[in-house]
Amino acid sequence: MMEGSVLMYQVATVALLALACSLASAYDPSPLQDFCVAIDKYDSADMNTFLLVFVNGKFCKDPKDVKAEDFFFSRLNVAADTSGRLGSNSTAVFVDQLPGHNTLGISLSRVDYAPYGVNPPHIHPRGIELLIVLEGTLLAGFVTSNQADGENRLFTKVLNAGDIIVFPIGLIHFQLNIGKSNAIALASFNSQNPGVITIANAVFGSEPPINPDVLTKAFQVDKNIIEYLQKQFGK
Structure with missing residues (x-):
């Protein structure tokens, strides 16, 4: 029983270390090549027209076309x-x-x-x-x-x-x-691409607007104040 507990502890420790390592590399992991100069579009002639591809980042320019x-x-x-x-x-x-x-x-x-x-x-x-x-x-x-x-x-x-x-x-x-x-x-x-969320713009200027009742309760202010702020930040 004791040996089983020690084994479970060791397995849990390894699992936690593996999780920590995966989280540490969760943002912009290390590249696997010298560079990958970004391009916005990939030539559809080079890929199956029936294949829909989503890329977390940018496609790479052909290395031979890369310039200083x-x-x-x-x-x-x-x-x-x-x-x-x-x-x-x-x-x-x-x-x-x-x-x-x-x-x-x-x-x-x-x-x-x-x-x-x-x-x-x-x-x-x-x-x-x-x-x-x-x-x-x-x-x-x-x-x-x-x-x-x-x-x-x-x-x-x-x-x-x-x-x-x-x-x-x-x-x-x-x-x-x-x-x-x-x-x-x-x-x-x-x-x-760290991204940015400006708090006031996101809360009061979202499209469509957040329901004023939600913000009234969240900020504990009069609904008229929320509606005023949404007009200030709205498009």
Whole structure:
């Protein structure tokens, strides 16, 4: 009986380790070739017209057609327009902008902030973010998932040029320019396409809209407030 229990414990340990390894590689697994330069479409003449294919990522360009330009992006020195209501804007360098990113598991973006501009609360469902401030002063922070005690803990830090902060994958985070001049930051991700969900836009601006009764109960406010917010974020 004792030997059986030990054996079961060993099997369970191996299973947990295997699960941990599979979860660790669940996002943008390591490539099996030098590169896979992304293309949006695959030539239908090269595949069975009756075969429907879904690809989690991008098709690969024929290696013999790959050029140096596929791995090159030159506009990250140009500031993005920050004249919008939020006072911030980003220049993404994801797989759609840099095809050579495909399967390599990395990407980045430049974020520009007008004075008091905000990069509003959002999440990246498929990537960890590492943010470095190049110019200006930012208040940056993230919120934990629901804790055992029912709380959501907030971590914030004031960042100056040269400072770095990391935002764990899937957690709500934000940045606010608390200076009187423009600010610039670079954000790097461990995914070729980390995705972004801006919380306010998703909750109040979804298409079709979320039933106001759901949001009224969730936010514990008057229904008129919810309907007002949906008009602000609606298309």
